[in-house]
Amino acid sequence: MIQEINIALRNLNRQKKRSFLLAGAIAFGIMIVTLINGFSGSFVENVNENFSHLMAGHIFIEGVEKTTTGRNYYFISDDKILIDTIESLDLPLQFITKRSEFSGNLVYNGKTLQQNIVGADWSKENYFSERMMILDGSFDNMSEPQAIILSKEVADRLSLGIGDRMLVRMKTYTGQQNLGEFVLAAIIADPGLIGSMSAYANLDYVNQLLNLQTGEYKIMGLYLSSMKPIDTAADTLYKALEGKVQLFTRDSDDEETNFVEAMMQQGKEEEWEGLRYRLYTLNDILSEVQDLVNVLDTASLVILLVLFVIIMVGITNTFRMVMLERVREIGTIRALGVQKKGVLRLFLFEALFVGLLGFTAGLASAGIIMAVLHQINWGMDTPIFILLKNGHMTFKLLPWQVIMNLLVVTALTLLAAWSPARKAANLEPAHALRVQN
Amino acid sequence: MRKIATVLILLMVMSVALTAAEPDFQEMLRKIDDMGNFADSDFYAEYTLTSQKPGEPVAVTKAQMFRRDRNEQFVFIILEPQEDSGKGYLKVDDNVWIYDPQSRAFNHSSLKEEIQNTDTKNSDLTSSSLAEDYTVTRSAEGTLGAFPVWILELTARNNEVSYAKIIIWVHKASSLILKEEDYSVSNRLLRTVAYSSYMKVGDKFLPGVITQVDNVAIGERTIVQMANPSVAVIPNDRFTKSFLERASN
Amino acid sequence: MGIIELQDVQKVYQLGKVEVPAVKGVSFCIEKGDFISIAGPSGSGKTTILNMIGLIDQATSGEVLIDGRPTSKLKDAELTRMRHETLGFIFQSFNLIPVLNVWENIEFPLLLGKTRVSKAEKAGWIDHLIEEVGLTEWRKHKPNELSGGQRQRVAIARALVTKPQIVLADEPTANLDSATGEQIIELMKRINRELETTFIFSTHDAKIVDIADHIIRLRDGLITENVRRGTPVGAACPTGN
Ligand SMILES: Nc1ncnc2c1ncn2[C@@H]1O[C@H](COP(=O)(O)OP(=O)(O)OP(=O)(O)O)[C@@H](O)[C@H]1O
Ligand SMILES: [Mg+2]
Numbered sequence: 001m002i003q004e005i006n007i008a009l010r011n012l013n014r015q016k017k018r019s020f021l022l023a024g025a026i027a028f029g030i031m032i033v034t035l036i037n038g039f040s041g042s043f044v045e046n047v048n049e050n051f052s053h054l055m056a057g058h059i060f061i062e063g064v065e066k067t068t069t070g071r072n073y074y075f076i077s078d079d080k081i082l083i084d085t086i087e088s089l090d091l092p093l094q095f096i097t098k099r100s101e102f103s104g105n106l107v108y109n110g111k112t113l114q115q116n117i118v119g120a121d122w123s124k125e126n127y128f129s130e131r132m133m134i135l136d137g138s139f140d141n142m143s144e145p146q147a148i149i150l151s152k153e154v155a156d157r158l159s160l161g162i163g164d165r166m167l168v169r170m171k172t173y174t175g176q177q178n179l180g181e182f183v184l185a186a187i188i189a190d191p192g193l194i195g196s197m198s199a200y201a202n203l204d205y206v207n208q209l210l211n212l213q214t215g216e217y218k219i220m221g222l223y224l225s226s227m228k229p230i231d232t233a234a235d236t237l238y239k240a241l242e243g244k245v246q247l248f249t250r251d252s253d254d255e256e257t258n259f260v261e262a263m264m265q266q267g268k269e270e271e272w273e274g275l276r277y278r279l280y281t282l283n284d285i286l287s288e289v290q291d292l293v294n295v296l297d298t299a300s301l302v303i304l305l306v307l308f309v310i311i312m313v314g315i316t317n318t319f320r321m322v323m324l325e326r327v328r329e330i331g332t333i334r335a336l337g338v339q340k341k342g343v344l345r346l347f348l349f350e351a352l353f354v355g356l357l358g359f360t361a362g363l364a365s366a367g368i369i370m371a372v373l374h375q376i377n378w379g380m381d382t383p384i385f386i387l388l389k390n391g392h393m394t395f396k397l398l399p400w401q402v403i404m405n406l407l408v409v410t411a412l413t414l415l416a417a418w419s420p421a422r423k424a425a426n427l428e429p430a431h432a433l434r435v436q437n
Numbered sequence: 438m439r440k441i442a443t444v445l446i447l448l449m450v451m452s453v454a455l456t457a458a459e460p461d462f463q464e465m466l467r468k469i470d471d472m473g474n475f476a477d478s479d480f481y482a483e484y485t486l487t488s489q490k491p492g493e494p495v496a497v498t499k500a501q502m503f504r505r506d507r508n509e510q511f512v513f514i515i516l517e518p519q520e521d522s523g524k525g526y527l528k529v530d531d532n533v534w535i536y537d538p539q540s541r542a543f544n545h546s547s548l549k550e551e552i553q554n555t556d557t558k559n560s561d562l563t564s565s566s567l568a569e570d571y572t573v574t575r576s577a578e579g580t581l582g583a584f585p586v587w588i589l590e591l592t593a594r595n596n597e598v599s600y601a602k603i604i605i606w607v608h609k610a611s612s613l614i615l616k617e618e619d620y621s622v623s624n625r626l627l628r629t630v631a632y633s634s635y636m637k638v639g640d641k642f643l644p645g646v647i648t649q650v651d652n653v654a655i656g657e658r659t660i661v662q663m664a665n666p667s668v669a670v671i672p673n674d675r676f677t678k679s680f681l682e683r684a685s686n
Numbered sequence: 687m688g689i690i691e692l693q694d695v696q697k698v699y700q701l702g703k704v705e706v707p708a709v710k711g712v713s714f715c716i717e718k719g720d721f722i723s724i725a726g727p728s729g730s731g732k733t734t735i736l737n738m739i740g741l742i743d744q745a746t747s748g749e750v751l752i753d754g755r756p757t758s759k760l761k762d763a764e765l766t767r768m769r770h771e772t773l774g775f776i777f778q779s780f781n782l783i784p785v786l787n788v789w790e791n792i793e794f795p796l797l798l799g800k801t802r803v804s805k806a807e808k809a810g811w812i813d814h815l816i817e818e819v820g821l822t823e824w825r826k827h828k829p830n831e832l833s834g835g836q837r838q839r840v841a842i843a844r845a846l847v848t849k850p851q852i853v854l855a856d857e858p859t860a861n862l863d864s865a866t867g868e869q870i871i872e873l874m875k876r877i878n879r880e881l882e883t884t885f886i887f888s889t890h891d892a893k894i895v896d897i898a899d900h901i902i903r904l905r906d907g908l909i910t911e912n913v914r915r916g917t918p919v920g921a922a923c924p925t926g927n
Binding site: 069070071105107112169172175178179180211 | 623
């Protein structure tokens with residue numbers, strides 16, 4: 001056996017160029033597939049993480065109060081019960097954010113632009129400021145109560161500069177017309193892929209505009225220490241809250257209905273009174289991302305198979321040629337006492353080594369490419385920002401995917417070499433020895 | 438001395454007369470509401486909304502309004518511009534629906550919604566409910582052009598009406614509103630409205646022209662013109678979703 | 687004592703629909719330890735007969751007995767094992783394994799079977815054989831770095847490494863100049879004497895035929911002469927021993 005491996009390895013070395021090409025083809029296929037796997041592996045994580053930063057949380061709670069006149073008001077007035085419940089649970093919680101937001105019209109110098117404006121307590125959400133790509137102005141300007149941070153696109157469209165004051169027309173939480181004034185504190189880069197990004201202002205002023213009292217706010221965000229336990233944490237929290245407050249049903253299992261639609265339907269159909277909370281997670285909002293990842297993974301598998309069908313044809317042809325070249329050699333070793341199975345193994349080992357060589361080279365080159373791509377800083381103002389981690393591409397390879405690829409490559413290579421190897425093993429020694437070459 | 442006394446007495450009497458002449462403002466609001474409401478009949482009119490925005494071409498919207506105020510029902514259906522033809526608002530019970538003929542779908546809307554990106558709200562063209570929504574918190578006499586008017590400051594009774602505060606100029610003799618200013622919760626002027634060319638419709642009076650000036654986005658204004666008002670009976674099926682669906686075909 | 691016996695062996699090759707009779711009924715007996723030459727012109731059936739003795743080809747009819755054991759009914763795996771255990775091969779064009787060096791080529795057959803011999807013993811034996819064929823200096827060289835004569839010496843050492851009872855050499859000198867060819871035959875003869883290994887070689891070179899103890903001449907697939915040490919011998923092995 002050792003001798004067979006030895007000879008197989010040396011045989012590989014014999015036709016360096018041919019082995020190199022064959023292994024190279026396999027390496028190329030593996031490289032592409034590994035890159036896709038690596039990309040899609042980190043894709044969900046990055047998108048989720050970026051969104052969790054933009055939205056300041058992984059799990060969200062909204063309050064809905066139904067008035068006696070039958071109107072729904074969206075705000076959380078007293079979060080004691082929520083906070084107590086959250087703290088009584090052993091959630092992997094990093095911190096809790098409290099935010100308010102509204103969609104209003106920014107008016108400046110005769111120009112009007114609709115904009116979503118998020119109010120946060122920046123003294124508590126300072127991690128967020130670190131992730132903002134500030135192009136002009138400074139985050140320190142947020143100490144001004146009416147300060148606002150706009151994206152570059154919005155600032156440009158309204159021709160606003162740092163320190164300029166603009167009006168904002170919006171509606172209070174009860175729907176009354178209100179008018180406020182913001183001062184431009186900083187301009188940040190646009191993360192293009194998610195469309196127009198929110199503008200950021202101070203929670204107190206946003207609340208004042210919404211006509212909310214101090215301590216009231218619209219959305220509570222739970223920021224977990226890791227992405228993984230979102231759903232379990234959300235389930236735990238939901239169960240814990242169930243007895244204490246009214247909750248909207250969470251049908252995140254229902255993949256068919258769109259999240260927004262489901263929310264609208266809930267609000268309409270159910271008959272209820274008083275105060276209710278809605279609990280949802282980043283995963284509910286980003287379920288499409290997971291779908292996309294599944295598509296990517298399927299695509300990579302299809303690519304792997306297509307590439308390897310092509311490569312397999314190459315392997316089969318090459319080994320057929322190898323067999324013909326070595327007919328007399330096969331006759332010789334058969335005469336010397338090598339069994340049929342030995343010849344078969346000799347060929348299969350050779351194919352296996354080509355496969356392993358190609359796999360290793362492919363994995364290594366994918367690793368190099370990943371490292372190089374990871375080094376590039378794409379900045380935060382790129383349209384693919386949401387796929388990146390701090391402006392860098394990241395890759396995450398799951399061990400089972402690598403093993404799976406290895407198994408697929410090995411199996412396909414052996415399968416491709418099988419028929420020529422069988423032919424070689426079944427050569428009649430006498431015939432083989434007569435061949436002149 | 439006598440003269441002086443006489444003058445003094447006269448002044449006193451006058452002031453008493455004046456005090457006595459100060460009307461019940463809440464009653465005045467009810468009167469104004471009554472003037473704009475058709476409790477005993479249906480109401481139909483055609484409206485032309487001309488909206489001006491700086492740097493943009495003038496946008497003209499033509500629409501029909503069907504109202505049955507006693508049931509708080511209305512249907513507002515857009516005829517022009519062509520691309521929005523068939524779009525409509527419908528109020529049944531407490532719900533205001535907006536109908537989009539493109540998607541053939543009804544969505545929730547509200548009386549506070551602006552029509553077609555103009556300065557006009559649905560509520561501007563439907564029945565008035567000042568007395569119910571506001572209390573008069575200040576009043577003064579004055580003139581508006583040649584007309585003697587009451588200037589009333591109205592403060593919202595609840596936090597659900599569009600404007601937290603409005604000021605109206607009410608023609609003393611007729612109790613018709615000539616001018617209105619709308620304020621935000623933060624007490625800033627949002628909109629100024631002028632009512633003119635009152636027309637007699639049945640036994641009511643309605644403004645033939647409403648000019649709405651945006652005080653936030655400077656230079657924006659909308660002029661609403663009313664035509665062919667009628668109090669004739671409107672068929673019941675007008676106030677249904679299926680009417681809007683049929684009308685757009 | 688006959689180590690190899692052919693009993694009315696016929697070999698017919700099938701060339702499409704045409705039957706080519708290569709060996710037309712051949713019987714002879716070979717004594718253990720002899721140095722045998724199978725001579726004959728090209729196409730006379732030398733290679734065919736050696737292949738049948740070497741168990742890499744099977745007779746169409748008749749029987750080949752190796753060490754008294756009939757082989758016509760044996761399966762491929764069994765034949766292969768017998769080849770490995772009792773036979774050594776030397777080929778006309780050397781047939782060394784190109785990727786292995788001299789030492790490894792010689793070692794190769796030893797790695798195939800299960801031997802109870804120690805590593806050191808094995809190495810000593812291989813070194814001894816290399817010395818025997820005079821290639822000590824070349825032990826680490828690859829076949830393509832050797833001359834034809836040197837290659838054939840490697841082949842001889844390889845054929846002997848498993849200590850086979852019989853070594854078969856099909857025209858071992860055909861690819862060599864006559865001087866080298868003679869040296870190779872001399873070497874084989876020497877080993878034949880030293881190790882008492884039965885050597886059978888084929889040739890159509892009249893000059894080297896005479897060195898053999900036992901000469902079998904062929905023509906058109908039939909034996910024309912069967913002479914051992916100057917005296918004709920019978921076709922069958924003497925029975926009862
Ligand atoms: N595989 C085969 N198919 C058909 N005919 C064959 C085959 N092998 C050998 N023959 C024929 O059998 C006959 C004997 O051939 P063989 O190779 O045994 O002769 P040889 O004495 O070894 O000749 P040479 O001295 O040329 O090696 C020849 O006529 C040859 O053409
Ligand atoms: Mg021959």
